[in-house]
Structures are given as structure tokens and as C-alpha cells.
Amino acid sequence: METPENESFRDTIGTLDDQGKRAWVYPKKPSGRYYDWRKIVSYVLLAFLFAAPFIKINGNQFLMFNILERRFNIFGLPFWPQDFYLFVLSMLIGVIFIALFTVGFGRIFCGWICPQTIFMEMVFRRIEYWIDGDRNKQRKLDKQPWNAEKIRKRLLKWFIFLIISFLIANVFLAYLIGSDKLISHILDGPTEHMGTLLPLLIFTGVFYFVFAWFREQVCIIACPYGRLQGVLLDNKSIVVAYDHKRGEAENGRKSFRKNEDREALGHGDCIDCLQCVHVCPTGIDIRNGTQLECVNCTACIDECDHIMESINLPKGLIRYASEDEIEKKEKFKWTPRLKGYLAVLFILFGVLSGMLLLRNDVEANILRLPGQLYEHKEGTIISNVFTYKLVNKTTNEIENIHFKLRKFEGTIKVVSNSERFNVPAQGLTQGTLFIEIDQNALSGDKNKLMIEVYSNDELIETETVNFLGPRSYN
Numbered sequence: 001m002e003t004p005e006n007e008s009f010r011d012t013i014g015t016l017d018d019q020g021k022r023a024w025v026y027p028k029k030p031s032g033r034y035y036d037w038r039k040i041v042s043y044v045l046l047a048f049l050f051a052a053p054f055i056k057i058n059g060n061q062f063l064m065f066n067i068l069e070r071r072f073n074i075f076g077l078p079f080w081p082q083d084f085y086l087f088v089l090s091m092l093i094g095v096i097f098i099a100l101f102t103v104g105f106g107r108i109f110c111g112w113i114c115p116q117t118i119f120m121e122m123v124f125r126r127i128e129y130w131i132d133g134d135r136n137k138q139r140k141l142d143k144q145p146w147n148a149e150k151i152r153k154r155l156l157k158w159f160i161f162l163i164i165s166f167l168i169a170n171v172f173l174a175y176l177i178g179s180d181k182l183i184s185h186i187l188d189g190p191t192e193h194m195g196t197l198l199p200l201l202i203f204t205g206v207f208y209f210v211f212a213w214f215r216e217q218v219c220i221i222a223c224p225y226g227r228l229q230g231v232l233l234d235n236k237s238i239v240v241a242y243d244h245k246r247g248e249a250e251n252g253r254k255s256f257r258k259n260e261d262r263e264a265l266g267h268g269d270c271i272d273c274l275q276c277v278h279v280c281p282t283g284i285d286i287r288n289g290t291q292l293e294c295v296n297c298t299a300c301i302d303e304c305d306h307i308m309e310s311i312n313l314p315k316g317l318i319r320y321a322s323e324d325e326i327e328k329k330e331k332f333k334w335t336p337r338l339k340g341y342l343a344v345l346f347i348l349f350g351v352l353s354g355m356l357l358l359r360n361d362v363e364a365n366i367l368r369l370p371g372q373l374y375e376h377k378e379g380t381i382i383s384n385v386f387t388y389k390l391v392n393k394t395t396n397e398i399e400n401i402h403f404k405l406r407k408f409e410g411t412i413k414v415v416s417n418s419e420r421f422n423v424p425a426q427g428l429t430q431g432t433l434f435i436e437i438d439q440n441a442l443s444g445d446k447n448k449l450m451i452e453v454y455s456n457d458e459l460i461e462t463e464t465v466n467f468l469g470p471r472s473y474n
Contacts, residue, residue, distance in 0.1 A: 013220050014283035014293050024142070025216055025283040027125070028135040028275070032302025041112055042122040049115065053174035053182075059395030059425075065175050077356070078393050078426070082363045086355055093348050098225075100341040102232040104332075105320075106239035110225065111296035116210075116218050119168070121281060121297065124161060124211045131157045135278060161212045162204070169203035216282045220293050233290065235323040236335055240296045242276075242287045242318050243326050244268075253287075256311055269313050276300035276318060286318060362398060362423070363391040364453050364461040369432070374468045380439040382469045389430040390453070390461075392423040398455050403433065406450040406462070410437035435467060445471040 017023040055062035057076025064073040072079040072087050079087045098109055110117055131153050132138045144150055174182045177196070185193040210218060219226060233239065247253060247270035254262065256271035270287065277285045279300060282293040286300045298320075305315040324330040334342075366388045375383045392398050402420045403412045414421070415432040423429045435449065446466055453461040 014280075014285075014291075015216060015220060023283065025281065026135045026138045026142075027281045027283075027299070028279040028303070029129050030279050030297075030299040030302055032306060034298035034302050038112060038298065039122060042118045045113065045115075045118060046122070050171055053171060053179040061178055061180075063175060064178055066177060068176075080363065080391055080393055082391060083359065083393075086352065086359070089348065089352050089355070093345065093352060096341060096345050096348060099228075099232060100338065100345060102229055103234070103237060103341060104338055106233060106237050106290075107225070107229055107294065107296040110219065111240075111298060114295075116223070117295060117297065120211060120215060123164065125281070127160055127164075128157060131160075158212065162208055165207035165211065166200075166204045168207050169200050172203055172207075173200055216293075219295050220282060226292050230292065234337070235327075236330075236332070238320050238322050238332055239290055240286065240294060240298060240301060240318065241290070241321045241323070241326060242270075243316070243321065244287070244289075245326055247287065247317050269308070269317050271307070271311065273307055275303045275307055279303040290323075360461055361392070361394045362453065362455075362460050363393065364463050365389045366433075366451055366463040366465050368465060368468070374470070377436060381436050382439050382442065382467075383434050383436045384467050386433050386435060386465060387430065388433055389428060390423050391428045392425060395425050397425050398423040398460070400454075400456045401429075402454050404452045404454060405435070405437075406452050408437060408449055409441055410435060412451070435465075437467065437469075439469060442467070442469040445469055 015023050015025060052063040053061060060076045060078050061073045062076050064071070066072065070081040070084070074087070074090055101108055128138070132141050141150060141153065170182065173196070182196075185196045190197045214222075247268040249263075249266055249268035251266035252268065253270035253272045254265070254267040256273070262269070276287070277283075279302075280286065281297060281299065282295060284291050284293045286294065301318050301320075304318040308315045308317055322330070322332060325332070366386050369385045369387055372385050375385075377383050388403075390398075390401065399422045400420050401423060403414070405412060413419070413434045413436070415434070421429060435451075437447075445468060447469060449465050449467045451463045451465060452459055453463070
């Protein structure tokens with residue numbers, strides 16, 4: 001895309017003034033077709049975000065990320081520490097998926113799906129518009145002295161922001177520790193669970209700080225995705241773009257005058273009204289081209305379309321387009337780069353699907369006790385001692401667990417009150433067992449044994465162990 005002659009805007013971010021201080025952004029309240037679609041998408045995603053921790057599938061929370069206990073639920077499927085490789089693979093698929101869409105469609109994730117953007121633009125800013133008014137009223141309110149009106153509006157806004165931040169913190173905590181535990185702690189009272197109350201207050205403070213003060217700086221300064229787009233975007237990526245060919249023409253943009261023949265004068269369709277700048281939530285001028293601060297929120301598209309419509313010019317001066325479309329009139333097509341990302345995504349998704357299908361509800365680990373050799377029993381019986389650990393990944397108790405040897409004549413003795421036991425729901429059982437085999441059935445000092453784990457008469461897992469015996473000198 002053609003770059004403007006004055007590149008000074010690239011020397012600093014749009015939210016800093018000439019002295020390097022924070023330049024507060026007062027975006028105009030957006031309106032238009034894209035904004036209406038974004039509201040629908042945002043409220044659906046907000047409903048999902050608030051409901052997901054409280055939805056159960058087969059007794060499992062729909063989404064949970066319990067980092068402390070290393071337990072994760074994704075779409076109702078529980079992932080234990082033993083399944084961490086599956087969780088990592090799922091996150092990798094998510095990263096590739098976002099990268100694929102960035103290469104093809106720019107920062108569409110930021111503008112339409114990112115929780116930061118949704119909360120900021122569809123919740124907190126809408127409350128701000130309701131209390132403080134639109135762009136000009138907000139600027140006026142900020143500059144006026146602390147009179148009764150300003151104090152009333154500020155306290156009301158800050159109080160509502162704090163309540164919403166507290167609500168978000170509770171939902172965030174439900175994702176971390178589980179909704180059942182969170183509800184239990186609420187019913188017990190805050191003083192009974194100070195270890196939960198303190199993180200809740202910290203999260204509330206963080207969310208309040210982000211949405212009441214830090215705001216768009218998260219997207220510009222803190223979020224690494226903005227930097228990542230510089231690596232992933234190319235001339236064929238669909239982004240929110242200004243059509244400089246149409247907007248500037250030969251003699252550049254010019255203010256609108258009624259009944260003026262702009263085409264004859266060589267001026268483009270851009271009337272330099274600055275409405276695309278005023279409506280931008282990160283304070284940039286989209287006419288300067290693709291920039292780090294742009295989150296592809298489409299507010300400038302709606303505003304420009306409204307201006308074009310009001311002066312009887314075609315809409316789409318700012319639109320979703322690639323640089324090649326504007327420069328060469330080339331339409332979007334699947335490039336080898338996009339196909340490569342898509343192929344990697346399908347491969348990873350296939351691997352994950354296969355691993356999930358092969359994944360057992362019970363994880364069994366049977367290991368020979370470290371430092372222990374074999375032991376001679378009566379006659380020619382050889383005994384080895386093993387430890388076992390059974391992890392139940394389901395929400396139902398697994399009953400009547402017992403062990404059998406496959407293809408070997410021998411006995412398994414569990415060190416407990418009973419040879420058969422239960423594994424609690426979403427819990428584990430561990431202990432010790434002895435395997436006794438006649439020496440004549442062994443072949444050398446190391447023997448591979450297959451141990452079958454049964455629940456009642458159903459085989460639920462198998463484990464291979466090394467059984468030690470006397471060395472043969474034949």
C-alpha cells in the first residue's frame with residue numbers, strides 16, 4: 001500500500017502526546033452495520049463466557065483451567081496431569097488457528113472475538129457513553145472543575161466499573177478453581193475462605209485497572225499479538241484498509257463543497273472530515289495505512305460509509321481489503337502460505353482426534369519398587385514387588401478393580417484388606433502388589449509381563465512391567 005509522505009506518525013504510538021505523556025482517547029460512539037453485527041457476536045460470546053464454567057457435561061465442567069492442581073476441562077473433556085500433552089496440543093492448535101486467520105484476515109480476532117475488546121467496547125465504553133455522553137461531552141467533562149455534576153458522574157461510573165470488575169473476577173475464578181468450589185465458598189461466607197477472597201480481590205483490582213485506566217494500552221503495549229501481526233501479515237491479507245487510490249486520486253483529499261466536481265479537480269473521495277479518526281478506539285488515522293495499533297474493529301468503516309452516503313458517494317472508501325486488492329484489483333485467494341497453515345492445522349487436529357479416541361478413562365501406572373530385586377518363596381516361586389497408581393478421569397466411581405496376568409501362570413496379591421477395591425470419581429488409588437510366578441515359567445532374568453486391569457469383568461487398561469528372576473547360566 002502506498003505510504004504517506006509524512007511518516008512521523010510511526011515514530012510514536014497514537015496514545016502519546018508530543019511530551020511523551022498519555023493522550024487519553026475519547027472515541028466517538030460508533031454506529032452502523034458492522035457495529036450491529038459486532039454487538040450480536042459480542043453478546044453471544046459474553047453469554048458463553050459467563051455460562052461456560054457453570055455448564056456440566058457428564059458431570060464435568062465445560063471449561064476449567066485449574067493450574068494449581070493441573071486439571072483442565074476443555075469442552076467437557078477432563079485432562080489430568082497425565083494428559084498434559086493433549087492440553088498442549090490443543091493450545092498449539094488454537095495458536096495455529098489464530099495464525100491462519102491472521103495471515104488471511106488480519107486482526108479479525110482482536111476486533112470481533114478478543115475478550116479485552118469485547119469488554120472494553122461493548123460493556124465499559126457503552127456504560128461510559130450512557131453516563132458521560134459521547135466524545136465531545138466526555139472531553140468537556142474531563143476539562144471542567146470538580147463540581148457536583150462531575151463528582152456524581154465519576155463516582156457512579158467508577159462504582160459500576162468496580163461491580164462489573166468484581167463479577168468478571170468471580171467468573172474468572174470459576175474457570176480456575178471450578179464453579180462448584182466457588183459457589184461453595186460464596187455460600188460459606190468470605191471469611192471462611194480467605195485464601196480465595198484475596199485472589200478474588202486481586203483479580204478485581206486488575207480488571208478494574210485495565211478497563212478503567214489502562215484500556216487500549218493493553219492492545220498497543222501489553223498484548224504480543226499486535227507485534228505478531230507484523231510478521232504474519234502480507235500484501236494479500238484482508239485487513240481494515242483505506243482505499244488511497246480512490247480517496248486521494250491525483251491531487252489528494254479535500255474538504256467537501258456542495259455541487260463541486262471533485263473528479264474534474266483531481267481530488268479523491270476523502271473529504272478529510274476526520275470522523276474515521278474520531279471514532280477509532282486506539283486513536284489512529286487509518287488513512288496512514290496498516291498500523292500496529294489497529295485492532296480491526298471496523299468502527300472507521302461504519303463511520304466512513306455514513307459520511308459517503310450523506311454526500312452521495314459510493315460506500316467502501318474504508319473497507320475490508322488487501323493491499324493487492326487496492327493496488328492491483330486482485331481479489332482474495334488461497335495462497336500457498338495459507339494452504340500450508342491449513343494443512344498443519346488439519347494434521348494437528350487429526351493427531352489430537354486420534355489421541356482422544358485412544359485415551360482411556362482410567363490411567364494405570366504399575367512400576368517395580370525401586371531398589372528391590374526378586375525374592376525366593378517356597379519351592380520355586382519367585383516374587384517381585386510393584387507399586388500401582390490408578391487415576392479415575394470420570395465423574396463416576398469405578399468399582400471392583402482387580403488385576404490379572406496375561407499369558408503367564410502366576411498370582412497377583414494386593415497389599416490391602418481386600419484383593420478388589422474401588423477408585424473414587426475424579427480421584428486416584430495407589431498401593432502395593434506382589435506378583436508371584438514359578439521359576440520354571442520364566443525365561444532369564446528379565447521377563448516382560450502384561451498386567452490387565454479389570455472393573456468387574458470389563459478390561460479397562462493394560463500395563464507392561466519387567467519381572468526379575470534368577471539369571472540362567474545354561
